[in-house]
Amino acid sequence: MSASLLREPEVLRDIALGDAPACMALSKAVGWPHRVEDWEMAIGLGGGIVISLGSEIVATASWWPYGETHATLGLIVVSPQHQGAGLGRRLMQGLLARTHGRSLLLNATVAGTPLYERSGFAAWGGRIRQHHGTALGVAAPLPAEGAVLRSAQACDLPLLERLDEAATGLPRGALLRAVMERGEGVVLERSGKAAGFSMLRRFGRGFVIGPVVAADDADARVLVAHWLQARQGEFLRIDLPADSALSDWLVSCGLKAVDCVTSMVRGTLPLARGPVQLHAPASQAFG
Known part of the structure; x- marks a missing residue:
């Protein structure tokens, strides 16, 4: 299904450990090497959300709390077939609502940087290779x-x-x-x-x-x-x-x-x- 045909209602909900196989397939579609076990570790350590369309998970994002004041964000993935439909924006809104005013850290790809800048993030001088x-x-x-x-x-x-x-x-x-x-x-x-x-x-x-x-x-x-x-x-x-x-x-x-x-x-x-x-x-x- 093309982005132009993607209509509401998509369902946004909290991620669950049982979503690991679907999240692995989603990350594989964008060229990431994560195994199901890697997703299970990530889900077990923090929180996150998925967006589903029917029975298919088409987007996901995660966050990990460190103390009461900070958290990191990552594993932000939108299915290639559904990019351009505003799902990245919905993911960020969902994460910001769930992180309760913490200071947030993330590492951004070139493609993801504009979305994060619109969500209030700024580069602070670090780069990771x-x-x-x-x-x-x-x-x-x-x-x-x-x-x-x-x-x-x-x-x-x-x-x-x-x-x-x-x-x-x-x-x-x-x-x-x-x-x-x-x-x-x-x-x-x-x-x-x-x-x-x-x-x-x-x-x-x-x-x-x-x-x-x-x-x-x-x-x-x-x-x-x-x-x-x-x-x-x-x-x-x-x-x-x-x-x-x-x-x-x-x-x-x-x-x-x-x-x-x-x-x-x-x-x-x-x-x-x-x-x-x-x-x-x-x-x-x-x-």
Whole structure:
């Protein structure tokens, strides 16, 4: 059905876990690699809406709360057959109504930017670039003298949450727990104290690295190199700031630079106290 034939009433409702297969098919139609399991994780962590026409879900959008003041938006998809019918505007109206005045963060494609600007979002200077590909042979990471890498355990989650909040300014314990449940992590220790961490989980065509939290680029490189070495010959993805010093190195490791999105905010940015920084998000949607 063309956009010109799309008439009311479309039904807008809250997303449910059982919508994951339909949302996967919708995201596949726009070229996204998400599996049903990826959608189930996203739905379970936050809220969202779908728009259906008859029995078909033709649009969807999600949001994830971090504390009482902020949230991220993402997985905003309109079926190619129904684009141009105002469904994107309805999705944004639905999200704004459900996020109850929080400050909102999202990463925007070029095509989506005008819609978000009309909804009150503004670019704040950040850009995120995706790297992906089959990991080439990478030497085992060599932490600086006095530093060691070790596997993260479930009992480390409170520590990782504190590091993550110092890097992002957001309480994201539920996100970190979900990533750990579906994947694994490593902690970088210096003088017996945690100085950073990184995580890896199955996603899309292979695995995604993130979040990566570290004090500087050198530590971040060690935390990423661990996964490149452990998953040689497998498909990996990582998203990181477009100006990251790790970008050229990742290309040399087989992870080519592809799409770049613009970070936008509606409201105020969270205040990260440091000294650690977020070198790679858990995903473009989750932040």
